[in-house]
Amino acid sequence: MAEKDWIARYLAPLAQGAGAAGLRDDVAQLDVSDPVAITTDAMVEGVHFLGTDPIDTVARKLVRTNVSDLLASGAEPAEALLVLGWPKGRGEAEIAAFAAALGDELAAWGAQLIGGDTVTSPGGLFLSLTLTGRCFKAGPVRRMGAKPGDLVWLTGTIGAAARAWQDHSRGIPSPFPGSSGADAYRLPVLPPLATAKLVAGHASAAMDVSDGLLIDAKTLAEASGVAMELDLDAVAFAGGETDLAEMLKLATWGDDYQTLFTAPENNSKLISREAKNSGIEITSIGKIVAGSGLSLERGGRNVNLPETLGFEHG
Amino acid sequence: MAEKDWIARYLAPLAQGAGAAGLRDDVAQLDVSDPVAITTDAMVEGVHFLGTDPIDTVARKLVRTNVSDLLASGAEPAEALLVLGWPKGRGEAEIAAFAAALGDELAAWGAQLIGGDTVTSPGGLFLSLTLTGRCFKAGPVRRMGAKPGDLVWLTGTIGAAARAWQDHSRGIPSPFPGSSGADAYRLPVLPPLATAKLVAGHASAAMDVSDGLLIDAKTLAEASGVAMELDLDAVAFAGGETDLAEMLKLATWGDDYQTLFTAPENNSKLISREAKNSGIEITSIGKIVAGSGLSLERGGRNVNLPETLGFEHG
Known part of the structure; x- marks a missing residue:
């Protein structure tokens, strides 16, 4: 199955927001009604997870590592862009399970997919997620700022x-x-x-x-x-x-x-x-x-x- | 050299904007004074470039493939998040050349680095860039919208x-x-x-x-x-x-x-x-x-x- 068919079948249903435009375009639009925090985390087979790990836990971990960064910055997850480096050896059932878990996990945190890129990986699976967050304040809470007392x-x-x-x-x-x-x-x-x-x-x-x-x-x-x-x-x-x-x-x-x-x-x-x-x-x-x-x-x-x-x- | 030292030495100097906070945090802040378009494109060694390609052209191509998407959506490049899957075999001189070319190319398009993630790749080099753009209109120009005439x-x-x-x-x-x-x-x-x-x-x-x-x-x-x-x-x-x-x-x-x-x-x-x-x-x-x-x-x-x-x- 070609990349665009996989996207249409498994990932586009996760992208319901106006800014995503159904994942048909190369570019998405961010909701900027509140100040926007942004983070990105990557995961690599053999480094951050094992090739034998269930694919749904890989999808959920990818979301959670990014969500963790946002929560700690005082921002609620909002919009996600997914980069998927997919090895030829992993079949359609795995992409289906991956997408289902990804969508479920994003929804659990109030976030949704708005864009991304899928490429072929000649080695193992690699993934990255860029996740935006709505800040409750004027910007994200930083690591700097702790005061004596x-x-x-x-x-x-x-x-x-x-x-x-x-x-x-x-x-x-x-x-x-x-x-x-x-x-x-x-x-x-x-x-x-x-x-x-x-x-x-x-x-x-x-x-x-x-x-x-x-x-x-x-x-x-x-x-x-x-x-x-x-x-x-x-x-x-x-x-x-x-x-x-x-x-x-x-x-x-x-x-x-x-x-x-x-x-x-x-x-x-x-x-x-x-x-x-x-x-x-x-x-x-x-x-x-x-x-x-x-x-x-x-x-x-x-x-x-x-x-x-x-x-x-x- | 450890990841944080590489980031501090080669990538942090590219991140001068307020939202980047010197790449010390996991989270960056986006400039949302105009409507924001966002795109992401990944590149993989052996698929999108050859392992023997000069590393500076790899960096520039990564930026340009993303910039191309934004220009065609009526948005000017603004802020970038880099995911770098770096093989152990590529040494410090290459990361230095990569960072120099990346910074130069981003600057040429008016964009700057505000965040990212660097990971070890057990296979070849892979990279992805998430690039935001300032829209001149209320949002990005879409693929849909062409009319007879x-x-x-x-x-x-x-x-x-x-x-x-x-x-x-x-x-x-x-x-x-x-x-x-x-x-x-x-x-x-x-x-x-x-x-x-x-x-x-x-x-x-x-x-x-x-x-x-x-x-x-x-x-x-x-x-x-x-x-x-x-x-x-x-x-x-x-x-x-x-x-x-x-x-x-x-x-x-x-x-x-x-x-x-x-x-x-x-x-x-x-x-x-x-x-x-x-x-x-x-x-x-x-x-x-x-x-x-x-x-x-x-x-x-x-x-x-x-x-x-x-x-x-x-």
Whole structure:
């Protein structure tokens, strides 16, 4: 089947908005009624997923890695452009399953497909998604902006992906993808959509945790020109982990896709109440002080930083 | 060298706009002071370029294929997000040359880098660019909208890429990339930036010619629900070709990246004058009539359509 037939059959039905023009044109129009944030993330077979991974989880992960960036910037997902590098060996049933999962996942976040490009890949499958977001403020919340005296907040739990990968490696069966638990290494569990509004309303700085809590916390502190002190006991680790070595392993593994943000201490009650009302699990895990760098404590005592703070992009 | 160091050294200097925030964040902000058109095009080693092609021409072609889409939609290039799937085997000198050419080419079209993602490719190099454009009208000019009585216009010449490829295959040396002529198969020659304003001001429908003049003309006619009649003698073929078989070969080869548009006949004098004043080579090559499909004539006599009208995406 030719590219344009695949697009017409499987992808065009996902593109119902006026700006998409049914994917018939090379160019789409963005909705710019609110300030627009934009992000793009790519995934490559053999690097970000395995060739044997179910194609629907690949589609959902592609959407979620981009959504995670937007939520952490205080923006709600809006419009998507898909680049699909499709190997000849993958047949029509796979593209159908891919498109169905992509459309379902986009819709779950309030987004829709408006354009893209499909090409043949001589190697493995590769994909990228460009996702726009409607900002609740004049623009996206940045990594820079944390101030001494701010508290550090974190949504959800840290280490679900690490634990799921360990289970998988031991041959422990996975529950249904996305249900949390053992498939979290394959399919990130994100905080709810309402996180975008919470971040926009209160955060002085924010980013998503994708490379590991410690490395991302250090990145935010560096971007803001401040120091961050984290209390490991305050972090909600998967499975309620309390062993220090295990806590550090989970805090440096990555693939958590939770939102890390800072906010003035005065806002704390309001943040807790809004989060609770919106079904967002959230914890205050530390504070911002003058200086630079990241430090850890446990029970009021300093904990040495591990040598590797997270995933370093090679 | 780690991904973030490469980004900081070679790509961040290209990102000077406020919305880019120095490429330090996962999310960028779009300038939405005018209506925004958006397009994305991907290129894959071994499919859209050769592994031995100079890396600077790969960067420039990536930009130009996207710019071509925008010009034909009546929008001026504005902001770019780059996805780079970089093989481990390509070293730092190549990324430096790539970034320099990318920045130079974006600047030549008035655009700038605001974000992206770099990943490791286990296979060959792959790239995609998402490019936004400022619309001169309320939105992009579409493929649909051509009306019976409209004239058909085409910028530049058809067949430069085909002729350049033939020269290359015969071992005839190439002039400097981009200077036109023998490297046009590697590096598309686009109409000037002013084409965007001309299209926005006059076109009832438009698209770029990238898969071959005949197949793209048929696509525009189908999208608009009309028939198109083209006069082959009116088309400016590379090298002034007049042999019918050769003309048909050039008209179905593709990689021309010129703008095809339709406009009411009343506007013809204005279009010609504006094009001349803006340095846009332009020719009226046919007309729109009621009905469907594409027909060709030469010297007032019908010419049978060739079996293949252009490049069909596999």
